[in-house]
Amino acid sequence: MSNFPWLTALVVLPLVGAAVLWLLPAGARTRARTVALGFALAEVLLAVAAFTAFDVADAATHQLVETAPWIPALGVSWALGVDGVGLALIAMSVVLVPLVVLAAWREQGSTDGPTDRLRHYLALVLLLEAFIVLVFAARDVFLFYVVFEAMLIPVYFMIGAFGGAQRRYAAVKFLLYSLAGGLIMLVGVIALYLQGPGGREGFLVENLVGLELDPTTEKWLFLSFFLAFAIKAPMFPVHTWLPDAAQQAPAGTSTLLVGVLDKVGTFGMLTLCLPLFPAASRWAAPVVIVLAVVSVLYGALLAIGQKDMMRLVAYTSVSHFGFIVLGIFAFTSTSIAGSSFYMVNHGLSTGALFLLVGFLAARRGSQQIVDFGGLQKVVPVLAGLFLVVGLSALSLPGLSTFVSEFLVLVGTFPRHPAAAIAATLGVVLAAVYVLWLYQRVFTGPVRPELPAMADAGTRERWVIGPLVALMLVLGFLPGPALDLVRPPAQDSIAQLGVDDVQPTAEPPVADPAGTEGSDQ
């Protein structure tokens, strides 16, 4: 059973689902929702099965490995495999997809209309899921790059064809931003290959790790990769596409876009930038950390000022991604493990937030905060769910986001106390934007012009319920999840040769107060 190509199966199943949806005969098209949900749930089961095949005790090494030649002439192989971080992210994505399908149930139009929009939307979601699994599982730089770029296309259509009034502008902006970053990365990919051993498997990550790169070359290569990932993540100052995309996209798209796709950026920094370019990563770390802290604070401040709920959530994500990047580039095993865990939690928390805003917007026909007020009395269950999810965005203890944010800050502090302290302010600002949003939308007198609203229906509870449950479980019992992300984090530290940076070789967790000074 260990030889079963779990990851390829995880890629192929949603692809088949998308193909089936597109090829559904006209008579069966009303069943598109059921078919899509069926495939999404089957994918969850498959992911659970893959999980059981994964040896958690050995989470640092890539498992479920498959390697087959793809384009040998170019040195490209179909090489899949996941370590703990990759598996956790795949699991998170796979869990989100059926919820997104459920959330699109009515919001994206009916299946029996003349335009048949929902079917296309669901097919795109499944297509995207295949790419998502592939990108987190790719062990070949070329394969990673191919998916990194190819996944733009379904998202582009998911924003452009199904979004709000400014959807064309948002979709084009998203695509061009991402493409520009990706193409610059392409030059880096090519140059990296030429620096490596070449040959038929010249793009395998393990063949490219530990190259003796010329320092200048390494810095340029690092920058070409990092820019693409920073745009994707998105980090200040290349984040401006995100608010537009998230505002205009349907809620389900935003969930996948911000909750999952943007993780590819931070995932790439963690699994490609650090091991491939350790010296350049150390070289760039001070600047990256400053940018990360700026992202944390700037994103939070802008979130406070937003009038549109989707934009607000998007800016909170800029802030959260700042934390993730901060943790990655703080170069302690605690902070990196925290960032890895943060990626999972952010997907759950922000995904739920986007979906909830989507539900509210569908009821009111508007995403503007001023159009709401006093909803607590009208839709109490939705309000409750919103409060819990909102609190997860500000990292309330007891919810999983707290664990990861805490780990990031604790891990960062010994190395960069000033950055950690500044980033902590982001937590305070998070309280402002979440609670103030809640206050404006849900408390106070009921706005008289509000239309009659039904409270959260069964379907909507099923969408948000699993996410809240997961956040609670991971909040109180983070141990198993941390077992997945800790060993890879230690591995990353080892690959970075971080001792060179930190002369006191004390593990920072053991003695957080023992390190002195900031090297910012």
Place this chain on the structure above:
Amino acid sequence: MSGFTAPEIAWGPTAPVLVVLLAAVLGVLVEAFVPVTRRRVVQLALTLASLAGALLAVAALWSDVERTGGTDVLGGSLVVDGPTLVLQATIALLALLSTLVFADRVAGGEDAFAPSAAAVPGSDYEELARRKGLRQTEVFPLLLFATGGMMLFPATTDLLTLFVALEVLSLPLYLLSGMGRRRRLLSQEASMKYFLLGAFVSAVMLFGIGLLYGYSGSLRYSDIAAATATPNGLEGLLVVGALLLLAGLFFKVGAVPFHMWTPDVYQGAPTPVTGFMAACTKVAAFGALLRVVYGMLPGMAWDLEVVLWVVAVLTMVVGTVAALVQTDVKRLLAYSSIAHAGFVLTGVVALRDSGITAVLFYLLAYGAATVGAFGLVSLVREQGTGDDDAPVVLGEATRLSQWAGLGRSHPVVAVTFTLFLLSFAGIPLTAGFVGKFAVFSAAVEGGAWQLALVGVLASAAAAFFYVRIIVLMFFTESHDTVEAGGDEVTAPLSPAAADGAATGQALAASAVATVEAERATRATVAGGEGLTVVAVAVCAALTVVLGVAPSPALDAIASVAVLLP
């Protein structure tokens, strides 16, 4: 004085070219002897058979060439080596697909060519010819002559043969460009422009050839290459001659600053011809360019590098920037083809063997997408109303605004066109991406990473105008486009947003619509007889297959990608 000794000719290796040229000659006879009602069928069959025969001949020669590396033919005027075969196969395949587009007719039996190309536009004679259903079946032999010249062009290792091949491929194209059924004046203007500029460039090239002969005393590439090794005080002749020769080749590939003819000719020529020459001429000319740069002038690599760099950068930048502001599909694709010439040049600049493989693959990928894209353009037609209010299919709807909403009304056409556009843009999992990757790899490997950087930046900018067409087709309703240069993307005109703020624009839109109503500009898709559909389907399949599993093609090309001197 001994008598004339007949040269020894190895007929076998020239079979691919010979088949095509013989069929072309036969085609002329067909015009003379076959009854008019049967001509089209006979010509079509002859053309397809000869091109398929050329493909078979290439296949038959393949294993020999793979083993031996190739042979000289005609005392070294031609060389049949790996790149020659790859290019000949590419040209024959693309010409085969183009033939299908050439031959297609919409309902009513109208093809893309004037019923009588010699008639004065708008004259009574033309109208008579149209009503009588005359047909210029000469297009098929013309296409075959051009194809024969193209297949010869990259095989030459002799400047005189190079020139002859250039003329053989150019003259039929000048003619074909002027044979459009609709917008005949535009078509004739294109033909005239192409001819005058082409003739001028031929003269320039001939002058360059003369100078090179003066320098080296020989027309053979290998002799010239040998002569460059030893200084003889005539280097001025060499440099000027080489530059003039390159100018001619740059003209044919449409590289800046020799690109001026491209948009006008591509727009004016009948769309099947545009697709044919955009794909095949470029393949042939780049093949010849490869041989000239790699085979004849390696001694001047240092001097040439500057020229190639400048031309490549200019071509990518000018092609991309100019394409950004186009409002006509054919012109846009013309400028995009200029940008693509720049991308291919980055592979040529690499000046190494991996560059040859990369360029050959790129040309195949680009050619497939080009023939497919222009094939689709020829299917998207304006719809008007005839005398009895029945919808009739008019000329091609080439204005971009007419493509709005195509994704809703004709999803298959729009999706296929999107596929070609994504391939042009170099999005992964399409052939265009693999091609771009290969040429940029070769450039970086050859130390020209700055060129690759310019290339990717140009690609990013180029993505904008490809994406603009996708936006138009899928995200824009057909009635809410304002005819304006380039701001379709940002105009917030979806019905959902048509609140007070949009009223002004809506009024403007309706005003435009009234003006345009006279010409009845609703775009529709003419199915034709299915020939174009077949060609487009093959191109789409090629684009996907070469993008997802490029290994077989890449391996095959790489196994023979060595130029013989």
